[in-house]
Amino acid sequence: MGFFVFLSLRKPQYIMIRFFLCSVLLLSLFNPLSAQETIGSFSKEKLKAFEDFLEEEINFQKLAGVEVLIFQNDTVVWHSVQGYQNLEEKTPLEKNSLYYIQSMTKPIISLAIMQLVDQGLIALDDPVAKYIPEASNLRITKNPQKGKNSPFVPAQKTLQIKHLLTHTGGLSHGLGNTLLDKELFQALYGETLDYTLHDTIESRVATLLEFPLIGQIGAQWHYSASTDLLALIVQRVSQQSIPSYLKQYIFDPLGMQDTGYNLSESQAKRMMQLHVVGADGNIQISKEQVPTKGNTVFGGTHGLFSSPKDYAKFCQLFLNQGKMNNQTLISPEMALKMRSNMVGNLLGNSRGFGYGFGVLRGNVSPIKKGQFYWNGYFRTHFIVDPKKNFAAILMTQKFPYSQEYGKQLNKWIYAALE
Numbered sequence: 423m424g425f426f427v428f429l430s431l432r433k434p435q436y437i438m439i440r441f442f443l444c445s446v447l448l449l450s451l452f453n454p455l456s457a458q459e460t461i462g463s464f465s466k467e468k469l470k471a472f473e474d475f476l477e478e479e480i481n482f483q484k485l486a487g488v489e490v491l492i493f494q495n496d497t498v499v500w501h502s503v504q505g506y507q508n509l510e511e512k513t514p515l516e517k518n519s520l521y522y523i524q525s526m527t528k529p530i531i532s533l534a535i536m537q538l539v540d541q542g543l544i545a546l547d548d549p550v551a552k553y554i555p556e557a558s559n560l561r562i563t564k565n566p567q568k569g570k571n572s573p574f575v576p577a578q579k580t581l582q583i584k585h586l587l588t589h590t591g592g593l594s595h596g597l598g599n600t601l602l603d604k605e606l607f608q609a610l611y612g613e614t615l616d617y618t619l620h621d622t623i624e625s626r627v628a629t630l631l632e633f634p635l636i637g638q639i640g641a642q643w644h645y646s647a648s649t650d651l652l653a654l655i656v657q658r659v660s661q662q663s664i665p666s667y668l669k670q671y672i673f674d675p676l677g678m679q680d681t682g683y684n685l686s687e688s689q690a691k692r693m694m695q696l697h698v699v700g701a702d703g704n705i706q707i708s709k710e711q712v713p714t715k716g717n718t719v720f721g722g723t724h725g726l727f728s729s730p731k732d733y734a735k736f737c738q739l740f741l742n743q744g745k746m747n748n749q750t751l752i753s754p755e756m757a758l759k760m761r762s763n764m765v766g767n768l769l770g771n772s773r774g775f776g777y778g779f780g781v782l783r784g785n786v787s788p789i790k791k792g793q794f795y796w797n798g799y800f801r802t803h804f805i806v807d808p809k810k811n812f813a814a815i816l817m818t819q820k821f822p823y824s825q826e827y828g829k830q831l832n833k834w835i836y837a838a839l840e
Contacts, residue, residue, distance in 0.1 A: 430767050461717070462499040463810060464838045472834035473502050480505040483704035485818060486697040487515035488827075491730035494812035496738065501730075508695045510707040518731050520680055520693045521817040522712045523581065523722040524798030527650045529662075529760075530681075530736065531722035532778030533589055535658045536756045537671060539583075543659055545586040546777075550591075553655045556631045557581055562592065563634040570633050570741035579639040583655070586648040587777040590766050592635030593646035595723070606633050610647065614710060623664070627654050643768040643775060653722030664720035675749050676735045681728040682730065685714040693727070696800060697817045697831065700704035708821065724799065730815040737806045740794070761794040780807075788836035793830075803828040810839065 427485040460466060464808035472490070485757050491498060507513040538544045550745060560581060561574040579594070585591035594608030609614045609629050612619045620626040620702075636644055653664050660667050663681055667802030675680055679687060696708040719725065739746050744757035748759075752760075763774025763781050772784040779794035797803040805828075806813040816831045 443523075455634075458548070460840050462492075462494040462497065462812070463840050464494070464499060465840050466834075468834070468838035469500050472830075472838065473504065475830065475834065476502075476504055485820065486705050486707075487694060488816065488818040489515065489517065489519060489521075489730050490814070490816050490831075491734055492812060492814045493734050493738065494810070496742075498734070499812075501667040502748055506815050507693075507698060509705060515694060516692070518680070518692070518729050519817075520685065520689055520729050521802055521819055522657055522693075522696070522724075522726050522798075522800055523726050523728045523733070523802045523817070524800050526728070526733065526796055526802055526804065527724050527726040528722060529778045529796055530668065530726065531649050531653050531656065532760060533672060533736075533739075533752065534664075534667060535583065535587065535652045536654065536760055536777060538659055539753055540753050540756045544583060544655065544814060546582065546587075548583050548745075550581045550583060550586060550655070552649060553658050554627065554631075554651060556628055557651065560631075560639075561634045562638055563602060564597075566602035566636055569601040570605050570636065572602065574634045577635065581639050584651070584764070584777070585639055586652050588775050589643055590638050590640050590765055590768065591646065591648050592637045592642070592644065593630065593648045593651075594636050595645050595647045598644065602633065602636065605632070609633070609649050617717065617719075621656050623650060623657070623719055623721050626719060626721060627651055643765050647723045649722030651722070653720065656722075666721075666822060672751065675751055676732075676739060676746055678728070678732040678735055681726055681732045683717050683720050683725050683727070685727055689727075692729075694817075694819045696821060698821045701714060705820065730817050733804060733814060733815050734815075737804060737815070740806060741808060741811055741813065761806075774821040789832050790836070797825070799823045800826050803831050805832060805835070 433481045445487045476488050485505060486509040489503045493501040501517060503515050503517045505515050507515045508548060539546055560577040561668050562577055564573040575822040581591050593769055594603055594606055596603050596610055610626060630647055656667055657664055685732050693714055696711055698708045700706045739751060740757050740761055744750055744752040760776050760778040763777050763783050764777055765775045774783045780796055782789055782791050782793040785791050793805055793807045795805040802817045804815045814831060814835045816827055
């Protein structure tokens with residue numbers, strides 16, 4: 423009201439005051455700092471607070487380095503990088519570094535399988551033994567504490583492709599504390615993740631199927647190495663190697679130029695090194711590093727290297743209902759099945775699992791219903807929220823695994839939503 427009083431005044435001093443006030447108003451409207459208080463639907467201040475939290479983790483030697491990327495409505499709205507690629511050498515971590523994404527390989531292989539389903543080349547109800555004969559005559563352990571050679575009973579159902587996608591086939595990953603799990607882990611991966619233990623995916627799958635199942639098919643959700651069987655099915659049905667298939671039908675169409683099972687020399691220089699928690703609780707460089715070349719086991723459980731920028735494109739595909747860069751990689755129906763619960767109440771009332779992703783069936787504060795997500799053993803994480811139309815990716819290389827930074831990612835991202 424006071425500003426408009428000056429409009430009726432004609433004295434020079436009032437004209438000058440009017441001019442000054444108008445200038446201040448215009449500057450406040452077009453001040454870039456004011457425009458950046460929110461980025462997309464996110465508070466810049468609160469995202470900066472997340473960055474400050476991660477910086478503290480680095481300063482207190484809980485993290486060597488970390489990269490975070492958020493995109494919304496097809497646009498990158500936040501991309502930060504902090505800390506070191508190699509803590510010992512103090513090599514700074516840079517944007518678009520590469521990371522060994524471990525189990526974030528699983529959703530990519532699941533997409534490959536669902537593409538084959540989409541094309542009618544396989545069916546979700548197909549018996550796995552149709553493509554992998556060793557998957558017939560499966561047996562169920564009666565006591566996992568007695569290991570591989572425990573007493574067993576025969577499987578009551580046929581193992582189907584849908585069971586592999588949803589981790590309901592009774593297979594294991596060898597990550598538990600039973601004798602069976604410990605023997606399985608050693609047989610699949612060695613005592614210290616020996617990347618030369620198997621030469622081919624066929625060898626690793628054959629070893630997995632030598633072990634009894636931990637439960638009847640379809641009776642429970644149990645995190646497993648079933649995605650290795652999916653990779654072998656893709657290879658046999660497509661008659662292409664897994665790297666060739668993924669490149670032709672997923673990576674090239676999405677523009678994921680930094681994702682694969684082996685890295686070039688220039689890519690390897692951008693690789694963040696694996697760090698471990700030392701005896702004093704502080705982070706330190708690992709004596710053992712993931713080989714960046716010469717890898718021959720093109721698995722579905724793990725094996726891929728990628729960058730936050732590349733993986734964001736993969737996530738964006740599902741926000742776009744299966745379409746990217748004017749191409750349809752998968753039908754909207756199949757894309758929806760990948761991110762919709764397909765396991766009933768096997769994971770409780772709030773969580774579920776689709777044909778490729780973990781999904782939220784109900785609100786789990788601060789996470790909202792409908793989010794889909796997964797993570798990797800070296801603490802790489804992604805979350806996708808279709809309702810808010812965003813995805814967030816956090817990548818580091820820290821062993822051993824915990825969900826600590828996945829929880830922090832959810833906490834800070836949802837706090838920043840305006």
